[in-house]
Amino acid sequence: MTTIRAARFAAAYALFRAAGDVADHWIQTDHQAATKGHHDHTDGQSSAAGRRACAAHVATYTATQGAALIGGSRLLGVRLRPGPVAAALALSAVTHYVADRQGGHWRDDQPRGVVRLALVSRGWLQRDPQSGYLLDQAWHHAFETVAALVASA
Template structure:
């Protein structure tokens, strides 16, 4: 199947972009944005406090820090996917890009609050792995990043397919 799109970046010329190519480009853009936003754009305060929970004060502090991180993350991610879409003339629909970003926001927040991901690890028999190691070599960091990577694929799929239309011109 060939999908025909018009974009501003190609000055009105019609180009064919397959859903697979659109998915691949969106995934690469999301992966690059993830590396920038999760490590470079995140502040030390956000990294140190986004997982805080327990007392009402700690819960509030953790939610605020995590929300700030995920909001910044989503801004970087959204700008990267939108930029790739425009510059490469991918033809992804804005509804798909927004859906992908909403999925990313929700799943990123879930994992980065830390205790929900630890509970998931416990339910799936991965708690010992989750708690092993230190620093970035800790199981929790590996599970966190694998969670993010898996959901980035879902976000790329949403970005590439939701609202995409097949033109017959």
């Protein structure tokens, strides 16, 4: 990795991470957070409503990251190419949607997706009431790191 690419990666990672936190904790609406993990198999919930809420959240999440990448890289004088940035944002969006559609299922008796995968071998996670949120955030951070590598190309 060249010094220039390393600088692009560092800038992209910092911008992805900051924007991700803003999008997840400031921009996401209460409705999106409460509904994005809904599934038909639970009384009073709808998979269609869950998909719509999750898609709306991921759209604002991705827009926030895109604005941060474009604006931040310009302010820093770091040139990111449009193609890799678009690919990085797509990767972040898809992986965010996948994780968030399982939303809330670390709190019930039938964990799914990322949470279920982690609980298989990590008993302490089942005893930690914050583990679902921590797993969700670790998933996002890992894929934002990969997305920053893609954006730095």
